[in-house]
Amino acid sequence: MTIERTADAIVIKLPLDFNIEEIQRFFDYLRYKELVSKSKATQEEIDNLAKEVNSQWWQENKHRFLPDA
Numbered sequence: 001m002t003i004e005r006t007a008d009a010i011v012i013k014l015p016l017d018f019n020i021e022e023i024q025r026f027f028d029y030l031r032y033k034e035l036v037s038k039s040k041a042t043q044e045e046i047d048n049l050a051k052e053v054n055s056q057w058w059q060e061n062k063h064r065f066l067p068d069a
Contacts, residue, residue, distance in 0.1 A: 001014050001015070
């Protein structure tokens, strides 16, 4: 593995036997970090949004886990 900084990019070279799914997860994480760094949301706002999304998801999917619900 080599890492090189050029004038306009960071170039990472990996052997071909690297697991492509692990590499994709790593790049997804880097993208997440990039997006989060630009957020002006407070932790409280993020927590409230997460609760809202989870609650909505549960309402839409609970029948899959609790057939009698």
